[in-house]
Amino acid sequence: MIENIKSELARYGYVFIPELKPNCCTEFIANEIGSIFKVSSFVGYEHIPDIQVLTPREESKSNIKNKYSDNFGLNDFPLHTDLAHWLCPPRYILLRCLNGSDLVSTKIISYDFLVNLLGVKTFKKSVVKTRNGCVLPIVFDKAGITGMRWDSLFLIPMNPSSNEISNLIKSEIIEKNSHHIFLRNKGDTVIIDNWMTIHGRSSVMESEKGRLIERAYLSTIG
Numbered sequence: 001m002i003e004n005i006k007s008e009l010a011r012y013g014y015v016f017i018p019e020l021k022p023n024c025c026t027e028f029i030a031n032e033i034g035s036i037f038k039v040s041s042f043v044g045y046e047h048i049p050d051i052q053v054l055t056p057r058e059e060s061k062s063n064i065k066n067k068y069s070d071n072f073g074l075n076d077f078p079l080h081t082d083l084a085h086w087l088c089p090p091r092y093i094l095l096r097c098l099n100g101s102d103l104v105s106t107k108i109i110s111y112d113f114l115v116n117l118l119g120v121k122t123f124k125k126s127v128v129k130t131r132n133g134c135v136l137p138i139v140f141d142k143a144g145i146t147g148m149r150w151d152s153l154f155l156i157p158m159n160p161s162s163n164e165i166s167n168l169i170k171s172e173i174i175e176k177n178s179h180h181i182f183l184r185n186k187g188d189t190v191i192i193d194n195w196m197t198i199h200g201r202s203s204v205m206e207s208e209k210g211r212l213i214e215r216a217y218l219s220t221i222g
Ligand SMILES: [Fe+2]
Pocket: 080, 081, 082, 199
């Protein structure tokens, strides 16, 4: 199974595994597939559990909006990298279905698709700024692997090329070419390469508010 996961990730940037051991807990599955990236080991993130529960929520009325749900509520979540404002975002995201939906999708598009449209130079020249003023490149290299970051909520484009990328990601061509993954049945699992793709969530209608997903970050597969 691990070799298949690795090859699908290398080819598409994500892998969907239907009804993967539905009676096992997500922590067990995450440890079986790879090594859990412990967000809680970073200063300021000690309260984040290794396995996070994701449920649709209404938009927050508070002035402090630190999560996608706080800002977008039940509407579409725009395409993004998880923890894009970190110097090095976690490599993989594992999402696992506890209570599924036929109508809510996880949208994914690959970095390669974006690069084919705008050219690698545009990406390499692009910089963004975090909310606390830290300037970061969109493209980064870590251990010989090139990754990208994107987030239209927590990162601000800082030069013409990053604005070009911003406009592309919001365009219809990206909407039309995004892959839609549906976590329908208990145990349905998708692993996303958080460096090679960006992802989002479709809107959630009233009837789908019971959707329940667990998330773990992984640093390695296998
Ligand atoms: Fe996300």
